[in-house]
Amino acid sequence: MIPGKRRAAVMSFSVAILGALMLQSVSSQNEPSISTSEHTTLPVEGDAYLLQCNLTSAHSEHQESYWMKNGEEIPETRSPNRNTEYSLNKPRGDAAGWYTCVYTFEMAPPANATIEVKSAPDITGHKRSENKNEGQLAVLYCKSVGYPHPVWTWRKLDNGIPREIDNSSGRFFISSRDNYTELNIVNLDINVDPGEYHCNATNMLGTRDEKIVLRVRSYLAPLWPLLGVLAEIIILIVIIVVYEKRKKPDDLQDDDDHTGPVKTNSTNNHKDKNLRQRNTN
Amino acid sequence: MTNAKPKAEGRRDDEAPDGGWGWVLVGALFVSTSLVFGLMRSLGVFFVEFVQYFEESAQAISWISSTGLAAQQFFSPLGTALCNAYDTRVVVMTGGCLAGLGFILASQATSLVHLYLTMGVISGLGWGLVFTPMVATVMANFTRRRSLVLGVGFSSIGLSSFAFNPLFQLLVETYAWRGALLILGGLSLNIVACGALIRPRRRSKAPAKVDPESSLSCAAVLRRVSSYLELSLLVDRPYVTYTLGITLLNVGYFVPYFHLVAHSRQAGFSEYQAAFVMSAAGATDILGRVVSGWFADLGHFRLIHLLTVSTTLAGLFIMLLPVSSLCGSYAALMAISLLYGFCSGALTSLVFAVVPLIVGVERMMGALGLLQLIESSAGLLGTPLSGWWRGEAVLSHCCLSG
Numbered sequence: 291m292i293p294g295k296r297r298a299a300v301m302s303f304s305v306a307i308l309g310a311l312m313l314q315s316v317s318s319q320n321e322p323s324i325s326t327s328e329h330t331t332l333p334v335e336g337d338a339y340l341l342q343c344n345l346t347s348a349h350s351e352h353q354e355s356y357w358m359k360n361g362e363e364i365p366e367t368r369s370p371n372r373n374t375e376y377s378l379n380k381p382r383g384d385a386a387g388w389y390t391c392v393y394t395f396e397m398a399p400p401a402n403a404t405i406e407v408k409s410a411p412d413i414t415g416h417k418r419s420e421n422k423n424e425g426q427l428a429v430l431y432c433k434s435v436g437y438p439h440p441v442w443t444w445r446k447l448d449n450g451i452p453r454e455i456d457n458s459s460g461r462f463f464i465s466s467r468d469n470y471t472e473l474n475i476v477n478l479d480i481n482v483d484p485g486e487y488h489c490n491a492t493n494m495l496g497t498r499d500e501k502i503v504l505r506v507r508s509y510l511a512p513l514w515p516l517l518g519v520l521a522e523i524i525i526l527i528v529i530i531v532v533y534e535k536r537k538k539p540d541d542l543q544d545d546d547d548h549t550g551p552v553k554t555n556s557t558n559n560h561k562d563k564n565l566r567q568r569n570t571n
Numbered sequence: 572m573t574n575a576k577p578k579a580e581g582r583r584d585d586e587a588p589d590g591g592w593g594w595v596l597v598g599a600l601f602v603s604t605s606l607v608f609g610l611m612r613s614l615g616v617f618f619v620e621f622v623q624y625f626e627e628s629a630q631a632i633s634w635i636s637s638t639g640l641a642a643q644q645f646f647s648p649l650g651t652a653l654c655n656a657y658d659t660r661v662v663v664m665t666g667g668c669l670a671g672l673g674f675i676l677a678s679q680a681t682s683l684v685h686l687y688l689t690m691g692v693i694s695g696l697g698w699g700l701v702f703t704p705m706v707a708t709v710m711a712n713f714t715r716r717r718s719l720v721l722g723v724g725f726s727s728i729g730l731s732s733f734a735f736n737p738l739f740q741l742l743v744e745t746y747a748w749r750g751a752l753l754i755l756g757g758l759s760l761n762i763v764a765c766g767a768l769i770r771p772r773r774r775s776k777a778p779a780k781v782d783p784e785s786s787l788s789c790a791a792v793l794r795r796v797s798s799y800l801e802l803s804l805l806v807d808r809p810y811v812t813y814t815l816g817i818t819l820l821n822v823g824y825f826v827p828y829f830h831l832v833a834h835s836r837q838a839g840f841s842e843y844q845a846a847f848v849m850s851a852a853g854a855t856d857i858l859g860r861v862v863s864g865w866f867a868d869l870g871h872f873r874l875i876h877l878l879t880v881s882t883t884l885a886g887l888f889i890m891l892l893p894v895s896s897l898c899g900s901y902a903a904l905m906a907i908s909l910l911y912g913f914c915s916g917a918l919t920s921l922v923f924a925v926v927p928l929i930v931g932v933e934r935m936m937g938a939l940g941l942l943q944l945i946e947s948s949a950g951l952l953g954t955p956l957s958g959w960w961r962g963e964a965v966l967s968h969c970c971l972s973g
Contacts, residue, residue: 423747512750519757526764534770 322348322393324403331495332381332409339378341405343391350395358390358402383412383435410496411436416489419503424480430473430502432489440491440498442471447486447501480506592770593712593720599765600709600724603663606762607670607698609731610755611639614690616739620748625683632683635690642695643702644947650700651707651940652799659704660769666700667762669693674756678749690752694759701762703943706923707936708769715868717927722864722920729857729916801937809929810938814945817922820882821949824915840901848905852912859916867921874928878921885914 327342345352355374357367367376378385386409392402415433422428434440444464445452455462455473459482463474471489484506491498618632625632653662673694680686706721713720742751797803804810840848867877888911895903926942927935 421744421747507745507747507750512746512753515754516757519754520760523757523760523764526761527767530764530767 322352322395322401324391324393324401326391326403326405329406329408332383332386332407334381337380339381339407341376341378341389341391341407343374343403343405345372345393345401348393348395348401350397352393352395355391355393358392360387361390378407381407383409383414385409386435386437388437407437408495409436411440411491411493411498413489413491413498413500416500416502419505421505421507422478423507424478424509426478428475428478428483428504428506430475430487430489430504432471432491432500432502434469434491434498436469436491436493436495438493439468440493442466443490443492444471444473445488445490447488452488475504478506480508589713589715593709595768596709596712597720597724599768600705600720601727603667603701603705603762603765604724605727605731605735606759607643607702608728609735610759611636611698612728612732613735613739616736616743617748617752620743621683621686624748627683635686638687638691639695639698641947642692643698644943646696646699647703647943648800648937648940650702650704651801651936652796653700654704654707654936655799655801656795658771659708660766660771663701663704663766663769664763666697666704667760667764667766669697670701670762671697671756671758671760673697674752674759676756678752678756697759697762699943701766703939704936705765705769707939710923710927710935711932715870718867718874718920718924719861719864721924722860722862725919726857726860726916729853729860732853799937801934801941804930804934804938804941807930813925813929814942817942818946818949820918820922821946839899840904844901848908851905852908855909855912856916856919859913860920862913863917864920864924867924874921874925878918878925881914881917881921885911885918888914 323346325344325346327340330339341357343355345355352372354368354370355372356369357364357374357376364376367374374391376389376391386407389405389407390402391405392400394400411434413432413434416431420428420430430444432442442464444455446455447453455464459479461476461479463476465472465474471491473487473489475483484504487502487504488499489502614636618629618635621627621632621635622629650662650666670693673689673692673696676693677686677689680689706724709720709724710717739751739755742754745751746754863877863881867874888907891907892904892911895907923939926938930938
């Protein structure tokens with residue numbers, strides 16, 4: 291290699307490296323930095339927990355700041371402050387999630403930082419029992435609160451032992467999403483499907499179980515009482531008609547014949563024919 | 572020689588034996604009335620299910636029971652005419668079959684219109700063929716104790732609504748509303764058994780109207796039909812006066828039942844207290860029916876006077892209701908409601924019992940049918956009118972004195 295060319299290569303290489311280093315330091319100087327309060331786990335002591343964000347350094351003046359919870363903006367949290375706070379009052383399970391403080395800039399993309407508020411899952415929404423007819427669709431669901439979002443499992447109680455749901459008949463469909471899970475059973479089978487189902491929510495902080503009782507009504511079930519009632523009515527009518535037929539010759543004529551003056555028991559007519567008496571029949 | 576018992580002395584054609592088989596008929600009236608009106612009043616449980624299943628508004632669903640009631644009252648003259656023409660027993664048993672059929676068909680309904688037709692029209696027709704003929708039959712079998720047995724018979728409405736509400740709730744939960752309606756249809760068929768208890772009674776009406784020569788001509792048929800329907804009563808002045816009075820009464824009769832709860836809530840009482848007032852008024856209603864029937868039969872006063880008195884009192888208590896609630900005193904509201912319930916129950920027993928005194932036992936059947944039809948128009952009008960005319964209904968009670 292010609293000595294002059296080697297020197298040129300080394301020179302341009304070192305310029306490139308220097309340039310990259312400089313670019314690095316310059317850009318890191320421009321990126322805003324935010325300091326946040328600690329990630330925490332519920333429950334906390336005290337009535338409220340404070341989430342804090344402080345914009346420690348920025349390349350330009352920020353416009354405003356606001357908070358987001360689980361990716362959605364919390365209303366009425368916009369403020370021009372550098373040091374922004376969000377207070378969780380009496381935080382319970384539904385306060386858990388990931389909170390983000392966002393700073394917007396005029397000429398640059400917004401900057402944000404995330405604080406995680408974790409808690410063990412708690413199942414808040416479920417139906418204690420579900421009654422459906424044969425062949426219908428049953429939807430069993432469970433809702434939970436807590437963060438991180440739990441892993442859902444469904445089990446069926448079989449002779450007192452919870453067992454994974456056997457989907458060999460292909461009628462069970464489970465769909466789970468964040469804090470909600472659904473177990474759909476199509477074409478209910480009255481022999482196999484009724485029983486106790488458990489939805490289980492588990493995350494790294496804890497686990498929770500809830501039970502739902504599924505009852506399947508058969509289409510034929512109401513026919514038995516109906517037949518019983520019909521039998522009772524027919525028996526009653528038969529008894530009434532038979533009773534009437536047997537009594538009829540004797541004294542059912544009392545309403546019918548008014549064919550003349552009512553006879554009295556007076557014996558005026560018979561005894562004394564000699565006596566002229568006026569009969570008052 | 573038959574062992575004929577001596578007939579009651581001086582018994583004329585329109586005096587009936589009080590007692591004996593009559594009491595069995597009272598039992599039949601009790602059961603059938605409870606299966607007609609008691610059932611009608613307890614359908615609320617089903618309406619909740621219908622709202623959910625058919626996804627219609629509560630108002631659309633409530634039309635079912637309105638249709639049923641309207642059909643029952645509209646077909647009453649038809650029922651009584653048929654009884655005049657044919658045998659009462661057959662008519663009542665047919666009505667029972669129709670009522671049961673309506674509910675059994677309703678259990679297969681797939682749309683709201685089906686329910687209107689089955690639970691409304693068919694069952695209503697069945698009820699119309701049952702209620703008035705049964706009342707007329709029982710009244711025909713009693714003279715001295717007429718009001719008492721009517722009171723006992725009508726008390727079944729209140730008692731059965733108490734019993735039916737939890738029963739229907741249980742049926743709906745166990746069998747779903749379709750199964751429950753099916754079973755209800757079966758229960759309604761018990762009316763057929765009640766109808767079977769009516770002994771065939773030969774009355775002078777049917778044979779006298781058959782005229783062999785001209786029985787096929789149009790005019791003769793019309794004449795017969797109008798005699799069965801007792802249309803001649805429409806020009807009978809005492810009857811018309813009475814009917815108009817009862818019609819006016821009906822304008823105001825239902826007002827308290829619809830507005831009492833709302834009124835109590837408005838006066839500042841809790842939901843629970845308001846509902847309790849309604850239940851208490853219902854209980855005294857039952858009591859009032861029986862007691863007034865018993866008292867009327869003691870014979871100290873004329874029935875029409877008793878009716879006027881209880882109607883006036885009922886009107887008076889309705890007037891006092893706003894006053895009592897304005898005072899804000901729960902005890903006063905409760906007391907007035909109890910008294911109102913008693914008077915309203917009292918007049919219910921007497922309304923029917925007065926009819927044979929006006930038109931005679933012979934024409935009583937048709938008279939009752941026409942009465943039901945005419946007073947139903949008032950019931951239809953009354954509820955909407957009451958919405959914007961609360962206290963005025965009282966005046967109608969005073970008009971009854973005529």
